[in-house]
Amino acid sequence: MSPLRNFLVASCFMIATAGSAIGGPVMDEIRKDDRLVCLVNTNSPAFSVPDSEGVYRGFNTDFCRMAAAAILGDAGKADIRGIGFSDSMKTIVAKGAHMASRSITNTGTRDANPGMRFVVTTFFDGQGFMVPRSLGVTSAKELSGATVCAEEGSTTLLNIADWFSDRGIQYRVENIADKTARLQAFFSGKCDVLASDRTALNSDRLLADDPEAYVILPEVISNEPLTLLSQPDAELEKALYWSFQVMLNAEALKVSSGNVDNVVADLADQPKSVQRLFGQDSAAGEMASQIGLPAEWSYNIIKQVGNYGEVYDRSLGTEDYGLERAGTANALFSQGGLMYPLPIR
Amino acid sequence: MSVMPRRITKAAVFWQAGFILLLVFALVLAVRNIDANLARAGISVSFDFLSSHAGFDINESLIPVSSESSYGEVLFAGAINTVVLSLICILGATFIGVVMGVLRTSNHYLGVRVALVYIEVMRNLPKLLILLALFLAAINTLPPVRQSWALHDMVFLSNRALYFPALEAGSGMRLLIVFACLWPVSLFVLGRVARRIQDTSGAVYPVFWPVTGFFAAVVAASVLFGWVDYPISYPVLQGFDFQGGHRISIQFLVLAAALSIYHGGQVAELVRGAIEAVPKGQFEASRATGLSFLQMMRLVVLPQAVRIVVPPMGNQYLNITKNTSIALAVGYSDLVSVMTTSINQTFRPIELMTLSMGVYLAICLAVSFAVNAYNARVSLRGG
Numbered sequence: 125m126s127p128l129r130n131f132l133v134a135s136c137f138m139i140a141t142a143g144s145a146i147g148g149p150v151m152d153e154i155r156k157d158d159r160l161v162c163l164v165n166t167n168s169p170a171f172s173v174p175d176s177e178g179v180y181r182g183f184n185t186d187f188c189r190m191a192a193a194a195i196l197g198d199a200g201k202a203d204i205r206g207i208g209f210s211d212s213m214k215t216i217v218a219k220g221a222h223m224a225s226r227s228i229t230n231t232g233t234r235d236a237n238p239g240m241r242f243v244v245t246t247f248f249d250g251q252g253f254m255v256p257r258s259l260g261v262t263s264a265k266e267l268s269g270a271t272v273c274a275e276e277g278s279t280t281l282l283n284i285a286d287w288f289s290d291r292g293i294q295y296r297v298e299n300i301a302d303k304t305a306r307l308q309a310f311f312s313g314k315c316d317v318l319a320s321d322r323t324a325l326n327s328d329r330l331l332a333d334d335p336e337a338y339v340i341l342p343e344v345i346s347n348e349p350l351t352l353l354s355q356p357d358a359e360l361e362k363a364l365y366w367s368f369q370v371m372l373n374a375e376a377l378k379v380s381s382g383n384v385d386n387v388v389a390d391l392a393d394q395p396k397s398v399q400r401l402f403g404q405d406s407a408a409g410e411m412a413s414q415i416g417l418p419a420e421w422s423y424n425i426i427k428q429v430g431n432y433g434e435v436y437d438r439s440l441g442t443e444d445y446g447l448e449r450a451g452t453a454n455a456l457f458s459q460g461g462l463m464y465p466l467p468i469r
Numbered sequence: 470m471s472v473m474p475r476r477i478t479k480a481a482v483f484w485q486a487g488f489i490l491l492l493v494f495a496l497v498l499a500v501r502n503i504d505a506n507l508a509r510a511g512i513s514v515s516f517d518f519l520s521s522h523a524g525f526d527i528n529e530s531l532i533p534v535s536s537e538s539s540y541g542e543v544l545f546a547g548a549i550n551t552v553v554l555s556l557i558c559i560l561g562a563t564f565i566g567v568v569m570g571v572l573r574t575s576n577h578y579l580g581v582r583v584a585l586v587y588i589e590v591m592r593n594l595p596k597l598l599i600l601l602a603l604f605l606a607a608i609n610t611l612p613p614v615r616q617s618w619a620l621h622d623m624v625f626l627s628n629r630a631l632y633f634p635a636l637e638a639g640s641g642m643r644l645l646i647v648f649a650c651l652w653p654v655s656l657f658v659l660g661r662v663a664r665r666i667q668d669t670s671g672a673v674y675p676v677f678w679p680v681t682g683f684f685a686a687v688v689a690a691s692v693l694f695g696w697v698d699y700p701i702s703y704p705v706l707q708g709f710d711f712q713g714g715h716r717i718s719i720q721f722l723v724l725a726a727a728l729s730i731y732h733g734g735q736v737a738e739l740v741r742g743a744i745e746a747v748p749k750g751q752f753e754a755s756r757a758t759g760l761s762f763l764q765m766m767r768l769v770v771l772p773q774a775v776r777i778v779v780p781p782m783g784n785q786y787l788n789i790t791k792n793t794s795i796a797l798a799v800g801y802s803d804l805v806s807v808m809t810t811s812i813n814q815t816f817r818p819i820e821l822m823t824l825s826m827g828v829y830l831a832i833c834l835a836v837s838f839a840v841n842a843y844n845a846r847v848s849l850r851g852g
Contacts, residue, residue, distance in 0.1 A: 210809060210812070213816075214818065233815075233816065234816065237512075237816050238512065239512075267709070268708060268709070269707065269708045269710050269712070270708075270709040270710070271629060271709065271710060273800075276800070276806060276809060276810065281525040281526070281810060282524045282525050282814065284526075285524055285525050285526050285536035286524065289535075289536055289537075295526075296526075296528065296710065297525075297526045297527070297528060298528050298718075298720070298800040299527075299800055299802070299806065299810065300720075300798070300799055300800030301797045301798050301806070301809075302601060302798040302799065304601070304605070305604055305605065305798060305799050305800070308604075308605050308608055308609065309608055309800070312608045312609050312613070312628055313614070313628065314613070314628045314629050314719065315629075316709050
């Protein structure tokens, strides 16, 4: 094909698609390419770890699948890529990926950047300290003069600096970028303390020869709302925000991937709130046409990914990982947590 | 055939001026483009953040910084750390490289083999791998801080740092500073005098050892007879760590070692090449006059090899300086490490990366300038 003809065809195609566009440019791109590029941690046990086939699995990756199920109708169309912390935000700003589900803390200055949007918090974490049990330390206030290892370039460094200087406690920091080097430095006793988000500490503990030899101190020194990040695009942000609300609502209404087929089969007998969540002419159906999602988006999310509780239990609540949910901020609001399902109506 | 005198033609002026104009145009276009795109994204380039409060601590620094310091101060501390590490690695790599390069060209069977294996291993492994392997080996082999290896209860080595006694400010410190300034000056002056005597009468007077010995003897006497005070603070284990004295972190030692041995392999090859480029007759003549191997190297071969080796060595030094940026991996607070943390806090990658590039450029130009100045001194004149 001649270059001129190529150009003409491409132009016509662009004009045609531009005319029919209802979503933002990022949504259009996702639908056109029929895939959604989503960034996750390269190796974070229970949050995102590649399985034997090289496919990322874990808590964070399920929100990539959630987005693909809602927007493209197939959770398998999420193109999940592992990336380091510092590069993830740069990649979003540079439009190298559509979204990130990478345990990124939403902070004011980060959200102020016009190149990216924090959408919805999927996990409420907090930063804490881990020490060898043999030190006999029971509170972080006893850590005067200790050496603290922390991840290079994260908010962890600032939180530690604030926490220790507020209390007038002397300490020394080692910010080691390489994860293996950092964990080895802690396990070998080069650092007395490892500082990170408490979930990350729990994962790191499991990498030790004897996980029981380490203990996470009770102090939670920061609020770390781990939040989905997307490129700025009103439709995409709405799609992500409300997909997450569908997962919370489904959990509150006890609809899961196991029973959703039965629920939808006799929708007329279900409570009104369930009808609004799954019915074609319901609130969810109307949202679909306004945001530009497939009509059965809410069904796809629950069928292919599950409700929030299922996602949590599948990755974090397992026996080896054992991250308790009851009594934490990640429980549903009705059970004393911060997970508050917004009304879908 | 005589060389035509160069005449400036109109065409030459036209093409060169055109090229410069094109270059300026491209540069202006690039800057305007970046500016416009940033403005569209709502980002403006500004260095104002440098004076605002950084809020994070760094591991080690030669100037006093804390979490209260500004970004500018913290970045400056990082730049100093980069310079210190570069200088140590340049010295280390040169020393190892010269020894290995000389061994490689010697006639000693074992020496040649050892140097060969060393050079080939170092030239064929990636430096980050060498660094991480050394770091993991060091922190897992050395004892934790509470079981530090002690030397006379004064020097301690643990997997955290090397701790050693520090001389505190006092009359002793002042004496040492004065001597540290006098020593090179007197070496230089007396060296010139000795040279002149040798040139006129042929008599050889030693300079280095007598001068150094004199200063060492005065310092030793001042310690023995208590002429001046030497207040010393010793490292003492308190709680989680040693207090008092000085410390050098293990990551610094590991980095210095890793980069020195890595670049030592490359320097050794340069040295070997330079030695082999010295004409064979020079070796044979030195042998014939009865010089030992070391005398031959020191008096005849190396002075000639230096001329050949200086330009490529300058290139090595620049590489060493730039390669110190792998310090980030093991937690040494060099410029890149501090820059990365700052970018994550301020989200000003363009400003911070430009600034860092500027600092590296300045350091490298300084190294380059020093090497060129040395090259001008040792190279053959006239000709």
